[in-house]
Amino acid sequence: MRRDSQEGRTAPETESRLRALRTQFFRNKKAVLGLVILIIIALSAIFAPFIAPHDPIEQDMMQRLEEPSREHPLGTDLYGRDVLSRLIFGARISLNIGFVSVGIGVIIGCALGLIAGFYGGIIDNIIMRLMDVLLSLPSLLLALAIVSALGVSIWNLMIALGISFIPHFARLIRGSVISVMENEFIESAKAIGSSDLRIIVRHIIPNTINPVIVQATLYMASSILVAAGLSFLGLGVQPPTPEWGHMIAQAREFIRVNHFPVTFSGLAIVLTVLSINLVGDGLRDVLDPKTKD
Numbered sequence: 001m002r003r004d005s006q007e008g009r010t011a012p013e014t015e016s017r018l019r020a021l022r023t024q025f026f027r028n029k030k031a032v033l034g035l036v037i038l039i040i041i042a043l044s045a046i047f048a049p050f051i052a053p054h055d056p057i058e059q060d061m062m063q064r065l066e067e068p069s070r071e072h073p074l075g076t077d078l079y080g081r082d083v084l085s086r087l088i089f090g091a092r093i094s095l096n097i098g099f100v101s102v103g104i105g106v107i108i109g110c111a112l113g114l115i116a117g118f119y120g121g122i123i124d125n126i127i128m129r130l131m132d133v134l135l136s137l138p139s140l141l142l143a144l145a146i147v148s149a150l151g152v153s154i155w156n157l158m159i160a161l162g163i164s165f166i167p168h169f170a171r172l173i174r175g176s177v178i179s180v181m182e183n184e185f186i187e188s189a190k191a192i193g194s195s196d197l198r199i200i201v202r203h204i205i206p207n208t209i210n211p212v213i214v215q216a217t218l219y220m221a222s223s224i225l226v227a228a229g230l231s232f233l234g235l236g237v238q239p240p241t242p243e244w245g246h247m248i249a250q251a252r253e254f255i256r257v258n259h260f261p262v263t264f265s266g267l268a269i270v271l272t273v274l275s276i277n278l279v280g281d282g283l284r285d286v287l288d289p290k291t292k293d
Contacts, residue, residue, distance in 0.1 A: 024286050031282020037275035045091035054082035056089040057240040065258040075260040077251055083261050086242035087268050093243045094272060097158055097227045098220040104162025106216050109169025114200060116170065117177025128174070131167035139164040140226050147235050157236050161223045172215055176208035183207075210287035217280035221273045228269055244269050 026032055044051060053073070060080035068075045074083040116127040134142065139161075146160035180186065180203070189199050228245030230236035237243035239250075244265045251261035 021286050025282050028282045028285060030278050031285075034275040034278025034282065037271060038279060041091050041272055041275065042095060044088050045095050048088045048092055052082075052085040052088045054085040056081065056085040056242045058082075065254055067258060068260060074264050075258060077247070077261045078254055083247075083264055086247060087244070087264060090242040090244045090247065090265075090268065091272070093154070093237055093241065094224045094227065094269075097154070097161065098223045098276075100158040101161035101223040101227075102165060102216050102220045104159065105165025105169050105219065106212060108162070109166040110173045110212060112166070113170040113173030114177055114204065117174040117181065118196070118200060118204065124174075127170065131170045134164070134167040135171075137164075139222070140229060143226055143230060144233075144235065147230060152235055152238060154237050154241070157227060157230060161226060164226075165219055165223070168219065169212065169215065172211055173208055176211060177204055180204055180207045214280060214284045214287055217276060217283055221276040221280070224269065224273055224276070 053071075058081060060076070062080065063072070063076050064078055064080040066072055066076045066080075072082050072084070074087065077083055077086070112127050112131070116124040137145075142164040143157075143160040146163055147156055150156040150159065186199065186203060189203055194202075227236055228243070228248075231243045231245035232249045234246075234249070237246055239246065247265040248262050251258075251265070255262050
């Protein structure tokens with residue numbers, strides 16, 4: 001890992017580096033496209049009550065399974081609910097699941113990885129063996145087991161996904177910490193009597209945060225996919241709350257009558273996951289030292 005200590009870096013140097021990183025990111029057309037799509041989706045989720053044409057849970061059985069029209073731009077579902085409104089409000093659910101679940105994985109996983117990499121020895125062995133046990137189970141299967149144990153709800157879903165991400169972030173940050181610990185500035189900090197907390201905050205975290213940012217972005221896309229899959233199976237977000245995976249599950253039986261609810265819900269998932277992955281790839285190119293000369 002490249003030595004990149006923040007100690008002694010002046011404000012102009014930091015500003016210049018950030019400007020260079022920003023310029024490099026915006027030169028990546030795919031990343032910019034993904035960022036634009038993601039911003040549109042996020043703004044739609046934030047201002048959903050103001051831009052959604054109808055109440056997402058209001059039913060009208062007289063207008064069920066209608067094709068797109070002026071009143072319902074994307075048609076209606078089997079209960080006569082406006083598909084566009086449910087997609088807009090569904091963006092709130094999916095993005096919240098992504099942010100919260102990845103946040104749980106980052107906070108707990110990075111804390112465990114920092115402790116394991118910094119102190120090593122038996123502490124490292126205990127933490128990493130526990131992470132190996134969690135890693136031996138696929139994320140979807142682990143989340144499915146946790147949701148089944150805790151009960152079906154949106155919060156349990158986010159907790160389950162967060163737990164499934166913990167070992168990935170723990171192993172990532174542990175490897176980065178071990179690499180940083182080999183640098184001379186860590187030995188210098190210890191020699192002058194810096195506390196463990198000061199070394200971690202001032203030296204370790206600034207030099208290990210970049211891969212975490214990249215990985216968190218990519219895992220956010222994974223969490224949205226897994227959440228949609230669990231909701232499709234009936235183990236995620238419960239009706240009448242609008243959620244893209246559950247919308248597909250409800251509409252799949254009527255796909256021959258009206259395919260629009262399934263089509264547009266699937267497109268919403270694809271566009272969101274694609275945009276997040278494009279942004280993540282752009283951040284990786286900018287922040288990951290392995291992609292640099």
